[in-house]
Amino acid sequence: MVTIGDVARAAGVSRSTVSYALSGNRPISLETRERISAAIRELGFTPNAGARALATSQTKVIGLLVQFFSDEFSPAMLQYVLPISDAARDAGYDILMVTEKDGPRALKRITDSNMVDGVILLNVAHDDPRVDPLRGSGKPGALVGLPRSTGGLDIFDLDFGEAARMIIDHLHALGHREITLISPHEHVISRGGAYAWRFRDAALERAARYGLRIHARYGEVQQPAVGAALNAVLDEWPSSTALVIHNDAMIAGLPSVLSARSVRVPEDLSVVGIFSEDFGRLFSLPYTAIETSPDKLGRAAVRALVERMQDPEAAGEPVVRFIAPELTDRGSTGPTPGTPL
Amino acid sequence: MVTIGDVARAAGVSRSTVSYALSGNRPISLETRERISAAIRELGFTPNAGARALATSQTKVIGLLVQFFSDEFSPAMLQYVLPISDAARDAGYDILMVTEKDGPRALKRITDSNMVDGVILLNVAHDDPRVDPLRGSGKPGALVGLPRSTGGLDIFDLDFGEAARMIIDHLHALGHREITLISPHEHVISRGGAYAWRFRDAALERAARYGLRIHARYGEVQQPAVGAALNAVLDEWPSSTALVIHNDAMIAGLPSVLSARSVRVPEDLSVVGIFSEDFGRLFSLPYTAIETSPDKLGRAAVRALVERMQDPEAAGEPVVRFIAPELTDRGSTGPTPGTPL
DNA sequence: CTGAAAGCGCTTACAG
DNA sequence: CTGAAAGCGCTTACAG
Numbered sequence: 001m002v003t004i005g006d007v008a009r010a011a012g013v014s015r016s017t018v019s020y021a022l023s024g025n026r027p028i029s030l031e032t033r034e035r036i037s038a039a040i041r042e043l044g045f046t047p048n049a050g051a052r053a054l055a056t057s058q059t060k061v062i063g064l065l066v067q068f069f070s071d072e073f074s075p076a077m078l079q080y081v082l083p084i085s086d087a088a089r090d091a092g093y094d095i096l097m098v099t100e101k102d103g104p105r106a107l108k109r110i111t112d113s114n115m116v117d118g119v120i121l122l123n124v125a126h127d128d129p130r131v132d133p134l135r136g137s138g139k140p141g142a143l144v145g146l147p148r149s150t151g152g153l154d155i156f157d158l159d160f161g162e163a164a165r166m167i168i169d170h171l172h173a174l175g176h177r178e179i180t181l182i183s184p185h186e187h188v189i190s191r192g193g194a195y196a197w198r199f200r201d202a203a204l205e206r207a208a209r210y211g212l213r214i215h216a217r218y219g220e221v222q223q224p225a226v227g228a229a230l231n232a233v234l235d236e237w238p239s240s241t242a243l244v245i246h247n248d249a250m251i252a253g254l255p256s257v258l259s260a261r262s263v264r265v266p267e268d269l270s271v272v273g274i275f276s277e278d279f280g281r282l283f284s285l286p287y288t289a290i291e292t293s294p295d296k297l298g299r300a301a302v303r304a305l306v307e308r309m310q311d312p313e314a315a316g317e318p319v320v321r322f323i324a325p326e327l328t329d330r331g332s333t334g335p336t337p338g339t340p341l
Numbered sequence: 342m343v344t345i346g347d348v349a350r351a352a353g354v355s356r357s358t359v360s361y362a363l364s365g366n367r368p369i370s371l372e373t374r375e376r377i378s379a380a381i382r383e384l385g386f387t388p389n390a391g392a393r394a395l396a397t398s399q400t401k402v403i404g405l406l407v408q409f410f411s412d413e414f415s416p417a418m419l420q421y422v423l424p425i426s427d428a429a430r431d432a433g434y435d436i437l438m439v440t441e442k443d444g445p446r447a448l449k450r451i452t453d454s455n456m457v458d459g460v461i462l463l464n465v466a467h468d469d470p471r472v473d474p475l476r477g478s479g480k481p482g483a484l485v486g487l488p489r490s491t492g493g494l495d496i497f498d499l500d501f502g503e504a505a506r507m508i509i510d511h512l513h514a515l516g517h518r519e520i521t522l523i524s525p526h527e528h529v530i531s532r533g534g535a536y537a538w539r540f541r542d543a544a545l546e547r548a549a550r551y552g553l554r555i556h557a558r559y560g561e562v563q564q565p566a567v568g569a570a571l572n573a574v575l576d577e578w579p580s581s582t583a584l585v586i587h588n589d590a591m592i593a594g595l596p597s598v599l600s601a602r603s604v605r606v607p608e609d610l611s612v613v614g615i616f617s618e619d620f621g622r623l624f625s626l627p628y629t630a631i632e633t634s635p636d637k638l639g640r641a642a643v644r645a646l647v648e649r650m651q652d653p654e655a656a657g658e659p660v661v662r663f664i665a666p667e668l669t670d671r672g673s674t675g676p677t678p679g680t681p682l
Numbered sequence: 683c684t685g686a687a688a689g690c691g692c693t694t695a696c697a698g
Numbered sequence: 699c700t701g702a703a704a705g706c707g708c709t710t711a712c713a714g
Contacts, residue, residue, distance in 0.1 A: 001455070003691055014701045019693055026694095029699060046453035050394030051691035054706045059391065061437070061456075068423070075416040075623065082409070085440040094456065096402070097438040099426040112387035114342070115402075115435065223625035253625065256597055282416065284564035284594065344707055355685045360709055367710095370683060392707035395690045 002043045010039035022047065053114070062093045062305065063116035065103055065130060067123045072188065073221060073248035079278050079294035080122055080144060087302035093117075103130040111137035118309045120144070120301050124155075126192035140308035140315075142301040146194055150320050154304035156297050159322035160195050163290040164202035166327055167272050168210070171242045175336040176270060178213040180233055180240040184247050186218040199246050199274070215240060219247035226253040234261065241336045242270040251275060252283040266334035277328065287332040290325045297323060343384045351380035363388065394455070403434045403646065404457035406444055406471060408464045412528035412562055414589035417635070420619050421463055421485060424636035428643035434458075444471040452478035459650045461485070461642050465496075467533035481649035481656075483642040487535055491661050495645035497638050500663035501536050504631040505543035507668055508613050509551070512583045516677040517611060519554040521574055521581040525588050527559040540587050540615070556581060560588035567594040575602065582677045583611040592616060593624040607675035618669065628673040631666045638664060 008015045013032060020026045021036045028036070039045075053059045064084060066077060085095045096116055100106035107130055110116050117139065121130055124145030134141040135152050142154040171179060181203055183189075184196045200216060207214040215237045220229045226249050233243075234257070245251040251273040258265060265271050265286070273280075273289035280289065300321065308315040349356045354373060361367045362377045369377070380386075394400045405425060407418060426436045437457055441447035448471055451457050458480065462471055465486030475482040476493045483495040512520060522544055524530075525537045541557060548555040556578045561570045567590050574584075575598070586592040592614040604610050606627070614621075614630035621630060641662065649656040 001691090004693095005691080015692085016694075016702080017700060020700090023693080027699065032699080044453070046450070048395070048691050049454040049456045050391045050400065051706090052693080053391030054389070054395055054708080055691080055693040057706080064438075073623075074419060074619075078415060078419050081438075082440055085438060089439075089441055094451070095438050095440075097405075097422075097426060097436050098430075099423055099436075100430055109387070110435070112385070113390040115390045222622065226625070256600060256625075259597060259600060278415075281563065282414075284568070284597075342707090345709095346707080356708080357686080357710075358684060361684090364709080368683065373683080389707050392690090393709080395692085396707080396709040398690080 001048070002045045004045070004047065006043055007036065007039045007045050010043060011035040057114070059115060059117050060093050061096050061116045062088050062302070063107075063110045063119040064095050064097045065107060065119065065121050066097065066099055067103060068099070069123075069188075069191070069193075070221070072123075072184070072193075073252070075282065076248055076276075076279065076294070077122070079276055080298045082298075083295040084120060084298040084302055087299045088306075091302065091306045093302075093306065103128075104133045107133045107137065111139045118142070118305045120305060126194040128192070140305055140312065142305040142308075144297050144301050146198075146320070148194075150318075152318055154301065154308065154318045155320040156300045156304070157195070157322055158290075158292055158297070159325055160198040161202035162322070163274060163325035164199045165206045166325055167244055167274075167290065168203055168206040168212070170327060170333065171244070171270060171272065172210045172212060174242075174270065174333060176212070176242040177336070178237070178240045179207065179215070179242045179244060180237050181214055181216040182219045182229075182233065182243070182245045182247050182250050183216065184219060185221050189218070196246070203244065219245070219250040221247075221249045223253065226250055227257055230254060230257040231261075234263070240269075242272070242333070245271070245273045248275060248279065251285060251287065251289075254287075255283075255285065265332045268337060270333040272327075272333060280330075286330055288330045289328055291328050293323055293326075342389070343386045345386070345388065347384055348377065348380045348386050351384060352376040398455070400456060400458050401434050402437050402457045403429050403643070404448075404451045404460040405436050405438045406448060406460060406462050407438065407440055408444060409440070410464075410529075410532070410534075412526040412532075413464075413534075414562060414593070416623065417589055417617075417620065418463070420617055420635035421639045423639075425461060425463075425639040425643055428640045429647075432643065432647045434643075434647065444469075445474045448474045448478065452480045459483070459646045461646060467535040469533070481646055481653065483646040483649075485638050485642050487539075487661070489535075491659075493659055495642065495649065495659045496661040497641045497645070498536070498663055499631075499633055499638070500666055501539040502543035503663070504615060504666035505540045506547045507666055508585055508615075508631065509544055509547040509553070511668060511674065512585070512611065512613065513551045513553060515583075515611065515674060517553070517583040518677070519578070519581045520548065520556070520583045520585060521578050522555055522557040523560045523570075523574065523584070523586045523588050523591050524557065525560060526562050530559070537587070544585065560586070560591040562588075562590045564594065567591055568598055571595060571598040572602075575604070581610075583613070583674070586612070586614045589616060589620065592626060592628065595628075596624075596626065606673050609678060611674040613674060621671075627671055629671045630669055632669050634664055634667075 008018045021028045098106045119141045121143045124143045126148050128147050131147045146157045183200050188196045220226045271287045273287045276292045349359045362369045439447045460482045462484045465484045467489050469488050472488045487498045524541050529537045561567045612628045614628045617633045
């Protein structure tokens with residue numbers, strides 16, 4: 001392996017001069033700089049990451065803790081991971097991706113051993129066991145997902161409450177008076193996936209204010225339960241004129257159920273979902289939906305974390321930021337069936 | 342941060358003794374060992390990864406280079422990444438995941454700087470520009486996907502040729518004489534995705550041997566082109582009694598097209614795909630298929646790489662290993678329509 | 683069974 | 699504008 005000493009010898013300067021030329025931390029004469037670059041090029045020198053980390057206490061690596069639950073639909077995760085990885089690279093960081101089941105333990109390992117300069121937690125639950133260890137790690141951290149306690153970390157999430165209100169407002173304005181709402185799987189609630197009840201509670205409250213009838217139930221995650229649950233819902237409340245689905249698996253399974261039942265959207269039924277554009281494209285979903293913006297959330301987390309890693313003072317107080325939901329109209333909502341034009 | 346020196350002081354021994362106690366590289370008296378463990382526990386010591394890497398030239402990190410193409414269907418990638426990450430962790434390694442567009446450059450960065458002990462390349466193309474730099478890096482490497490030149494690296498892939506022959510044999514045995522074959526997107530071929538033609542060529546050859554008529558065409562990746570292409574194929578060769586689909590997006594889009602056309606499977610049409618169990622579950626695909634075993638491939642790559650990193654001598658000559666395809670019967674193939682029982 | 687010391691390859695005050 | 703030296707936190711021959 002070629003070291004900074006080899007470069008120094010080839011360029012006829014000291015190792016410190018090479019180091020300063022590399023970092024730009026002090027002025028180097030043009031001539032010296034050129035001799036050094038030439039030597040670096042010829043020898044093919046790349047600084048040793050471990051040595052650099054040891055000397056600077058900086059690894060230029062971000063730890064990314066992902067978490068998969070069997071009660072969630074998997075393809076969603078990649079939509080967060082890729083933008084995070086790209087944004088990190090743009091900022092000069094690499095990603096150490098950890099999928100270990102025991103999140104707190106993994107967190108302790110990578111922070112205590114100084115493998116990373118900071119950590120991003122994905123898919124954060126209300127009582128997420130990773131949050132406290134992250135706070136105690138002494139490393140800056142950014143979360144995607146809202147935990148119960150919010151101090152000390154930069155937190156980003158979609159405003160699920162506002163998303164629910166937007167959807168209810170939208171349907172109410174179209175004249176709908178009876179709505180069926182499908183939430184994530186019940187397990188998501190019981191293990192503390194706060195997005196589930198944040199959306200649900202806000203939808204129920206808003207509907208109540210308008211005096212709308214709303215039928216709420218939990219959804220499934222796997223076939224054939226998904227199809228059965230959709231059919232059950234449609235059978236049970238045939239007078240509902242709108243279907244709001246906050247559940248990836250259920251909305252992905254909806255087109256085939258509706259086509260089998262010859263239900264026309266939006267003529268017979270209005271449908272609104274909550275999913276990202278990419279997800280919609282993947283499953284060819286022709287439904288109006290609140291955009292979940294995984295790329296925005298991921299990039300915001302990286303940006304905040306990078307600032308805090310580079311200059312903890314300048315970064316100021318940690319923020320809790322909700323991304324404003326946007327309704328993407330794909331034409332799947334219309335006036336209540338029977339409404340005169 | 343607590344260092345090995347702090348532990349040594351607390352335990353009343355030298356730093357080297359602590360180090361040896363940690364590594365087990367020399368016998369330590371029971372009493373000393375216990376004093377050391379107690380000190381480690383009390384102080385909460387974790388060895389500094391950078392310092393250890395510098396001293397040992399080992400990082401215990403595997404570089405994972407993933408690559409996304411717009412002509413491929415994205416959810417497939419995660420099926421490789423997760424098992425690889427889990428298997429690596431089981432072997433004591435962490436994963437540095439790199440998604441950079443410029444693969445060769447990323448590879449050079451992480452190997453030259455000694456950030457990783459070895460590298461796994463995912464989704465390897467026939468003339469993959471990452472393969473030669475990996476060979477030249479001096480680090481062991483394992484590939485998932487078959488490149489043109491195979492020396493020096495452990496290579497794992499599904500036996501696509503055998504997969505094609507199994508499918509054709511299966512359909513031939515059921516009496517089918519006219520088959521439609523849908524390949525990946527044409528772009529996959531032109532950029533050197535060898536799995537596309539390895540499957541296609543073998544299928545055509547086998548069909549020719551049996552004297553079967555086979556209609557082959559490339560598929561699409563995005564809606565609405567996917568649906569249109571499926572309908573076009575069904576319109577163009579209505580006398581085909583079997584459909585073989587080697588294209589994730591096309592097979593995911595098939596159920597809705599068939600149901601819209603009221604085509605019954607397998608009564609009117611036999612269908613065979615090539616996809617993993619997870620993928621089939623995700624899209625609720627009721628089709629008999631060759632299992633692509635992404636988890637097996639990923640784990641095999643990790644296993645080979647770990648052996649080679651731990652003991653390059655003992656690992657022997659690099660291998661090229663094809664995973665034997667298995668046909669998972671989901672009941673979507675039957676005798677040619679009109680065949681008497 | 684244990685310790686003192688050199689060395690891994692960088693960075694950065696300190697000195698000139 | 700540049701160099702010599704100390705130090706980051708480990709591991710591992712070398713010595714006893």
